[in-house]
Amino acid sequence: MSLDLRYPALSDLKARARSRMPDFVWEYLVSATGTEAVVPRNRAGLDRVLLSPAILEGAVAPDLGQTLLGREVSVPFGVGPVGMSGLMWPGAEAILARFCAAQRLPYCLSTVAAAAPEDVGGLAGDMGWFQLYPPKDPGIRRDILRRARDAGFHTLIFTADVPGPSRRERQLRAQLTIPPRVTARMLAQVAQRPAWALGMARAGMPRLKLMESYAQASGPTGSTGHVGYQLRAAPDWAYLAETLAEWDGPVVLKGVLRAQDAARARAEGVAAVWVSNHGGRQFEGSPASIDVLPAVRAAVGPEYPVIFDGGVESGLDILRACALGADFVMLGRGWHYALGALGAAGPDHLLHILREDLAANMVQMAINRVAEAGRRLGLQTPPPDV
Numbered sequence: 001m002s003l004d005l006r007y008p009a010l011s012d013l014k015a016r017a018r019s020r021m022p023d024f025v026w027e028y029l030v031s032a033t034g035t036e037a038v039v040p041r042n043r044a045g046l047d048r049v050l051l052s053p054a055i056l057e058g059a060v061a062p063d064l065g066q067t068l069l070g071r072e073v074s075v076p077f078g079v080g081p082v083g084m085s086g087l088m089w090p091g092a093e094a095i096l097a098r099f100c101a102a103q104r105l106p107y108c109l110s111t112v113a114a115a116a117p118e119d120v121g122g123l124a125g126d127m128g129w130f131q132l133y134p135p136k137d138p139g140i141r142r143d144i145l146r147r148a149r150d151a152g153f154h155t156l157i158f159t160a161d162v163p164g165p166s167r168r169e170r171q172l173r174a175q176l177t178i179p180p181r182v183t184a185r186m187l188a189q190v191a192q193r194p195a196w197a198l199g200m201a202r203a204g205m206p207r208l209k210l211m212e213s214y215a216q217a218s219g220p221t222g223s224t225g226h227v228g229y230q231l232r233a234a235p236d237w238a239y240l241a242e243t244l245a246e247w248d249g250p251v252v253l254k255g256v257l258r259a260q261d262a263a264r265a266r267a268e269g270v271a272a273v274w275v276s277n278h279g280g281r282q283f284e285g286s287p288a289s290i291d292v293l294p295a296v297r298a299a300v301g302p303e304y305p306v307i308f309d310g311g312v313e314s315g316l317d318i319l320r321a322c323a324l325g326a327d328f329v330m331l332g333r334g335w336h337y338a339l340g341a342l343g344a345a346g347p348d349h350l351l352h353i354l355r356e357d358l359a360a361n362m363v364q365m366a367i368n369r370v371a372e373a374g375r376r377l378g379l380q381t382p383p384p385d386v
């Protein structure tokens, strides 16, 4: 039976991933902070965006490609940074980097991934973005930037929305530490997930590889206090300016939710802003990221690149974000649901699902490019609930 018949939507991949990942891994992937209200808020925000269908406009031929930050990409969406990606599925970073190079979509490697820049930079070809959690020590920062550059990453993502650790109550309930300290309970969960266990036995238990290369005598760590947090700064605009001066290439500011921050980022020389509430993992009080997108777009003007993430599950969601001002859309969890469901074949199938759904919805709106979606917004949305 074809994959389309068995897993027609991301929700099908998510359900299968749930049955193939150990519980503590699943809890890490899906968790948010507090009551996790931001997750349904992101979903509700996207659902409120209604788009006018067009009739009697003849045939269109959707073209999903575009130039993003100086490079040709095949679709208006990519793979966002996910810490400990290799915990969700064995070898996830290498699988996703190879997939992105082959299919021409950006692959963003996290500072706290299970693979170091040197491990996957070559695999990502010219699709490699590196995400920085700002280290306190400028020497470490410079060394990380040099390593990322030398490994072939050309675009730097500066994540600004983690000034400190958040409480992830769900992860605490699952007794998860990062990197995982294996308990009898976890071993029992692993025993029920043979494909994951076998892959991990081959790949080795994931570690925070890049961060650990800078940890000398890091003291004991709690569930939210791993070495990544110990090394990290709560950055300010001066810190960002130093990073801009040290990176030879585009820098994108991730975690922007306020129009004034977007306008200032542009003025400071940031190449693009990335509207995100970190999938609800940092601050339960934050608005749905889709709800702030129009104000951010208005603040930076029509030509400046805006990237978006937060709860995207379909091609229609991608179109909704583009209609409200995004040039490009990222998914974080979705790619990992695909890996959990189908292993290395997962990302290709998710790409197929998203591409088909996006093109089908563009035909309903009679547009050839996602950039045209804004002009067809039409049916206005009720005010947000936040």
Ligand SMILES: Cc1cc2nc3c(=O)[nH]c(=O)nc-3n(C[C@H](O)[C@H](O)[C@H](O)COP(=O)(O)O)c2cc1C
Binding pocket: 028, 029, 030, 080, 081, 082, 083, 084, 110, 111, 112, 113, 131, 159, 254, 276, 277, 278, 279, 280, 281, 309, 310, 311, 312, 330, 331, 332, 333, 334
């Ligand atoms: C398990 C997990 C780990 C993440 N780790 C990082 C990270 O290391 N750096 C970062 O900038 N964002 C990180 N994020 C946030 C994602 O990049 C993204 O902003 C968020 O997941 C929203 O997208 P989604 O709703 O498609 O998952 C992480 C998200 C998840 C789910």
